[in-house]
Amino acid sequence: MKKNPVIEPIIIMVFGAVIFIASFSIETTVHSIAIGPDFMPKLLGVLFVIVGASMLPRALRAQKEQVVVEKKDVESTVPLTRKELAIKYMHFIEWGWTLLYALSLKKIGFLFASIIYLFVSMTLLTVREKKRNWPVIIIISLVIPTFVYILFRQEFFLMLPVGICKYIPINILR
Amino acid sequence: MELFISALASLLNPTTLVLVLGGVFLGIVFGALPGLDTSMAVCLCLPLTFVLDPVDGIAMIIGVFIGGVSGGLISATLLNIPGTAAAMATCFDGHPMAKKGQAGRAMGIGIFYSFMGTLIGMIALITISRPMAAVALHFTSVEYFSIYVFALTMMASLSGKSLAKGLVSGFLGVFIACIGIAPIDYTPRFSFGSNNLAAGFNLVAVLTGSFAVSTVMKSIKSPTDLKTSDFGHATKMHGFGFTVKEYVRQIWNMIRSAAIGVGIGILPGIGASTSNLMAYSIAKSSSKYPEKFGTGIMDGIVASETANNATVCGAMIPLLTLGIPGDIGTAFLLSALQIHGISPGPLLFDTNPDLVYVCFAAIGVSVVFMVLLEFFGIRVFTKVLTVREYILLPVILMLCGVGAFANSNRTFDVIFLVLFGLMGYFLSGWGYPLGPMCIGFILGPSTETSLRRALMASDTGSLTSLLSPIAIVFYIISIVSVVMAVRNNRRLNKRLEEAAARGENVPDANA
Numbered sequence: 001m002k003k004n005p006v007i008e009p010i011i012i013m014v015f016g017a018v019i020f021i022a023s024f025s026i027e028t029t030v031h032s033i034a035i036g037p038d039f040m041p042k043l044l045g046v047l048f049v050i051v052g053a054s055m056l057p058r059a060l061r062a063q064k065e066q067v068v069v070e071k072k073d074v075e076s077t078v079p080l081t082r083k084e085l086a087i088k089y090m091h092f093i094e095w096g097w098t099l100l101y102a103l104s105l106k107k108i109g110f111l112f113a114s115i116i117y118l119f120v121s122m123t124l125l126t127v128r129e130k131k132r133n134w135p136v137i138i139i140i141s142l143v144i145p146t147f148v149y150i151l152f153r154q155e156f157f158l159m160l161p162v163g164i165c166k167y168i169p170i171n172i173l174r
Numbered sequence: 175m176e177l178f179i180s181a182l183a184s185l186l187n188p189t190t191l192v193l194v195l196g197g198v199f200l201g202i203v204f205g206a207l208p209g210l211d212t213s214m215a216v217c218l219c220l221p222l223t224f225v226l227d228p229v230d231g232i233a234m235i236i237g238v239f240i241g242g243v244s245g246g247l248i249s250a251t252l253l254n255i256p257g258t259a260a261a262m263a264t265c266f267d268g269h270p271m272a273k274k275g276q277a278g279r280a281m282g283i284g285i286f287y288s289f290m291g292t293l294i295g296m297i298a299l300i301t302i303s304r305p306m307a308a309v310a311l312h313f314t315s316v317e318y319f320s321i322y323v324f325a326l327t328m329m330a331s332l333s334g335k336s337l338a339k340g341l342v343s344g345f346l347g348v349f350i351a352c353i354g355i356a357p358i359d360y361t362p363r364f365s366f367g368s369n370n371l372a373a374g375f376n377l378v379a380v381l382t383g384s385f386a387v388s389t390v391m392k393s394i395k396s397p398t399d400l401k402t403s404d405f406g407h408a409t410k411m412h413g414f415g416f417t418v419k420e421y422v423r424q425i426w427n428m429i430r431s432a433a434i435g436v437g438i439g440i441l442p443g444i445g446a447s448t449s450n451l452m453a454y455s456i457a458k459s460s461s462k463y464p465e466k467f468g469t470g471i472m473d474g475i476v477a478s479e480t481a482n483n484a485t486v487c488g489a490m491i492p493l494l495t496l497g498i499p500g501d502i503g504t505a506f507l508l509s510a511l512q513i514h515g516i517s518p519g520p521l522l523f524d525t526n527p528d529l530v531y532v533c534f535a536a537i538g539v540s541v542v543f544m545v546l547l548e549f550f551g552i553r554v555f556t557k558v559l560t561v562r563e564y565i566l567l568p569v570i571l572m573l574c575g576v577g578a579f580a581n582s583n584r585t586f587d588v589i590f591l592v593l594f595g596l597m598g599y600f601l602s603g604w605g606y607p608l609g610p611m612c613i614g615f616i617l618g619p620s621t622e623t624s625l626r627r628a629l630m631a632s633d634t635g636s637l638t639s640l641l642s643p644i645a646i647v648f649y650i651i652s653i654v655s656v657v658m659a660v661r662n663n664r665r666l667n668k669r670l671e672e673a674a675a676r677g678e679n680v681p682d683a684n685a
Contacts, residue, residue, distance in 0.1 A: 008604070012342055019349065026356075026363050035629055037356030037363055040622045044349050048342070055338045091395040095596060098387075098571055102588040105575070114572050121568035125394065129564075136565070144569055148576060156225035158580050 005062040009055035016048025086127050094124060109163020111173065114145035149173075178300070181531035185539050190230050194536065197237025198543040199551075203558050204238075205245025208255045210570075212242025214389060216506040217382040218573050220513065221580035228514045228529060233536040235510045239503060240292060240540035243446060243486050244548065247284040247479055248555055252277060260446035260482040263454035267467065267474030274470050279415030283475045285548045286414045287428065291480035292541040294432035295439070295487025299494075300534050303523075306495040310520035313644070315627035320645035322621040324652045325498035325613075331659035332502065332609030335667055343606045347614025348621075350375055357623040358630075370586040377509050379578040379587040380594055380615050384608050386574050387595025390567050392602075397563050416472060424476045427457050435481035439488020441655070446482040446503075448662060451669060453481030487537060494518050494530060498617070502609045505616050513581065 019041055028036035086093065101117040108116075119141035126132045150172060152158040165173045185194070197219060204215035215238045223231030246261030251268035264284060271280040313321070326344070333340020353364045354374025365372035416424075431453035438449040457477035458467040467474050489504045497519035499505035511518055516529060523530055548555070578591040598608050625640070632639030 022364065027361060028359075035626055037359060037361040039626075040356075040618075041349070041352050041363060044345050044352070047345050051338050051341050051345070091391045091599075094394050095391060095592070095599075098595075099589070099592045102575065102585065102592050105579070105588055106585045110576075110579075118568050118572060121571070122564050125564035125567065128397075140565055140569070145572065148573070152221075152576065152580070156222075158221070158225060159583060160576065160579065161585060 005059040005066070006056070009052040009059050012052030012055065013049050016045045016050075016052060018045075019048065020045025083127060086124075090124065090127065094121060097121060097124065105161050105163070107163055109165045110160035111145055111149045111165055112163060113161075114148070115141050118145060177527055177531040178534060181528060181535040182538065184229055184528075184532060185233055185535050190233055191539070193226070193230050193234040194237040194539050195543050195547070197234040198241035198540050198547055201238040201241025201243075202245035202248070202544070202547060202555060203241075205242040205258050205261075206248040206555060206559055208249055208253075210389065210393075211258050212239060212245075212503055213381075213506050214386040214570070215242055216503075216510065217378065217386045217577055218570065220378055220382075220510060221573075221577040223510060224513065224580050228516060229532050231514055232511065232516075232529070232532060233539070235507060236533060236536040237540040237543065239486055239507065240483075240537060240544050241547070242503070243483055244285070244288040244292075244479075244544050246482075247288065248281070248548070248552075249559070251280045251284060251475075252556075258446075260450055260485070261478070262447065263450040263478035264475060264482075266454065266478070267470050267472075268478075270468065270470030271475070272470075276415070276470070278412060280470075280475060281548070281552065282413060282415035283472055284479045285545055286416075287424075287476045287479040288483045288548075289541055289545045290428055291432055291435060291483030292487060292537065292544075294429070294480070295436050295484035296534065296537045296541070298432075298436045298484075299487040299490055299537070302491055303495050303530070306491065307520040307523040310496055311524075313520070314642075315624045315631060316640055316642045317644045317648070319621065319624040319628050319640060320642075320648035320652075321496055321498060322617055322624055324648045324655065325492075325496075325617055326621065327652045327655040327659065328499075328613050329610035330656045331662070332607055332613065333659070333663060334605075334607040335663070336605060337660055337663075339606045340610045343601060343608065344610035344614040346601075347380075347611035347616075348618035349614075350380060350611075351615045351618040352622075357619055358626050370584065373582075373584075375590060375594075376578060376581050376584070376587040377513065377616075378581045379591040381506065381509060381612055382574045382577055383591040383594025384598035384601075384611060387571065387591060388598030388602060388608070390570055390574075391595060391599050393563060393567055420472060424472065427473055427476050428480050431457065431477045431480040432484040435484025436488035436491075438481075439485040440491050446485040448666060449485045450478040450482040451666065453477040490533065490537075494522065494533065495520060497620070499613070502612060505612055508616060 023038045023041040023045060026036070026038040026041065028038060080088065097117070097120060101113055104113050119137060122137045122141065123132065126137070149160055152160050154172065162174060168174065185191070200215050200219065201212060204210045205212055216235055219235060219238055223234060226234070243258065243260050246256055246258035247264050247268065250256040250261040250264040251272050254265050254269040256262045256265055268280045268284060271277070329340055329344035330337060333343075351374075354362070354372060356363050362372045434453045434456065435446070435449045438452065439446075454467075454474055454477045457473055458464050461467065461473060463471075486503070489499070490507075492498045493504045493508055497508070497517060499508045508518060516522070516526065574591060575588045578587040579585065581587065598611075601611070602608055628640055
């Protein structure tokens with residue numbers, strides 16, 4: 001199904017209106033200044049509405065020209081296998097996994113979270129392959145996060161999240 | 175000259191040289207890999223530069239830049255895929271020459287004229303910057319506001335196919351920058367009681383997320399793994415592949431292309447993606463044998479590679495003298511400087527002249543490394559470029575996370591890095607270019623600050639106080655710039671469509 005072209009400018013205009021209205025809640029503490037901190041958000045709100053409105057005539061024309069062609073959806077009649085589905089939506093799966101990695105960094109710590117993240121990601125991304133190169137996947141998952149963790153913590157004094165590493169009795173990891 | 179020599183001396187220590195060499199190497203790899211670009215390489219280097227002193231950090235970032243623009247010629251010549259949009263025109267003659275069995279000659283010409291382009295650009299940068307900064311010293315916040323307005327016209331240049339979509343993306347960037355503490359009076363905006371939101375979004379999280387993470391996700395969706403066999407006999411190089419006579423014949427083409435490159439670099443937002451095409455088309459139209467262009471002749475490679483490398487130095491002129499980036503690449507360089515607490519602008523020449531000259535000297539050192547690496551390391555690059563994407567992409571995502579965390583020690587930024595990546599992915603998928611968003615995010619706060627300062631300094635506080643003779647000139651230039659940008663974008667899109675119709679691999683105009 002094709003996306004309705006009018007929705008886009010409407011979303012932009014609504015977004016602009018929300019910003020404009022929300023800007024009234026910004027408290028101005030210094031009144032002697034000619035324009036306050038609410039000026040820029042209000043201006044942006046107005047600009048979003050103007051640009052959205054300018055996109056509207058073309059979108060309306062496009063909507064009129066949009067010929068709805070009823071065509072048989074061949075793909076939908078053939079159910080995809082689990083593997084084919086995984087390949088099709090791989091980038092979304094990877095996205096969800098990356099977000100989970102980001103959320104778990106604080107609790108699990110950079111080192112272990114990254115080892116698991118790289119291992120699972122590389123396993124996911126090789127779903128197209130006939131045969132996975134497990135030694136490469138395992139070595140890279142272990143070596144790169146460990147190298148980065150030790151390099152940043154010990155050499156650059158950049159405190160990447162420790163997480164569960166604090167329970168490991170190895171000084172270089174804590 | 176003294177300052178330049180002393181800056182050069184400060185770079186000639188083993189640690190700095192290794193960092194610059196590493197930066198150039200990384201830049202070449204990212205420039206050559208289709209789908210990845212120089213900006214992403216800069217993002218990955220940023221966490222490393224936090225812990226380095228400013229001289230080392232800036233030298234490394236400049237190394238990445240110089241390597242990145244030149245790296246595009248490797249895949250353009252050998253695979254007919256421009257690694258970056260800046261190497262688009264290199265495909266036209268570089269690849270046909272390689273197909274004739276002269277890949278080594280094509281690479282040699284490309285490498286040499288990348289060097290010459292950067293060298294001429296560097297001379298222009300050193301010559302123009304100081305007097306331009308001296309003039310800019312007399313500017314008040316009124317003039318600065320007009321300059322920022324002029325710089326924001328870059329949004330139009332980076333808009334790609336639709337000006338309206340480019341503007342929406344740019345305004346979104348300014349809005350994201352508005353979240354947090356307001357300038358001047360430090361009032362929290364849209365923080366909803368959250369301390370993390372009140373502190374605002376991290377520069378690295380926004381830029382890396384919207385640019386790098388979304389690019390990686392696009393690569394996951396459409397993988398482009400390269401094989402060693404794709405590169406043919408590229409690794410056999412004998413000298414630079416041309417005679418002294420041929421060099422003499424190309425001098426005018428080289429100077430003209432470098433001048434086009436520097437000129438376009440100075441103008442906000444146009445960048446190397448246009449300069450290489452413009453130099454190529456001028457070289458073709460003024461040639462005695464235009465029919466030979468596109469068949470693998472030296473003139474085409476000379477024009478494209480000289481112009482795109484000269485643009486890098488040209489774009490640094492407004493960055494160093496006025497504090498406004500000339501293109502998206504220098505916008506990332508501006509972020510790197512800001513992270514180190516350095517505010518580029520005319521005052522930098524008085525307060526930190528040594529740092530300005532470090533930038534100049536770093537260009538010189540980087541370009542030498544670029545030639546040496548590309549000339550002797552072509553075998554290594556062809557190997558590195560064949561590293562499988564299933565290894566490369568997750569590692570890049572992990573390093574992006576390190577970069578976002580390193581800037582402020584908050585996992586909040588890593589989470590938003592992923593969310594900004596998601597936003598960037600969908601926006602670019604719907605035809606919204608991401609360049610304007612980054613420009614809006616970087617320049618928005620400075621524009622707001624200068625506007626509020628200008629109004630505070632005036633007695634009336636009315637908008638007429640934003641007018642001064644110099645400011646009016648900049649407002650007029652801004653209008654002209656927008657009109658020209660729209661025209662240029664239309665032409666560029668037309669050319670890319672024509673190239674696509676001819677079956678050539680073309681980079682995304684919105685990228």
